[in-house]
Amino acid sequence: MFTIRKNQMAVLAAYMRKRFEDGVVRHISGSFPVQFNKLVPPSSTDEPVRAVVREGIRRAAGYQITSERDVKRFIELLIGLGSDFDTRADAGWAQSILRDKTLSGHARMELIHQQLPARLGNGWRAPH
DSSP states (O other): OOOOOHHHHHHHHHHHHHHHHHHHHHHHHHHOHHHHHHHSOTTOOSHHHHHHHHHHHHHHHHTTOOSHHHHHHHHHHHHHHOTTTTTOGGGHHHHHHHTOTTSOHHHHHHHHHHHHHHHHGGGOOOOO
């Protein structure tokens, strides 16, 4: 029988989280170059973007958004709409979706992304 110890699981979890973080940082640099460059001045590390990614992971979890794809989409919203998109007064529509406990995390992200063009006009295009 194969047994995985808690410390081994912790190492694996840290590795997977780092891999996800690395991928999202690359995605942000390619899909949101203006915002990325504002966060990461030339000859700087990407730590400010990593901090946003870690904060996005934490905040998404608070809304029960846990799949990698949906967490990445939540982080896109933080980058594209502003770090306070889920608390601003003018984004009550997004807040109500995020707080709707009858929807899964995936359904919440789908609904927000469906409504973005109508709510924001041509100012938002979700990257792929």
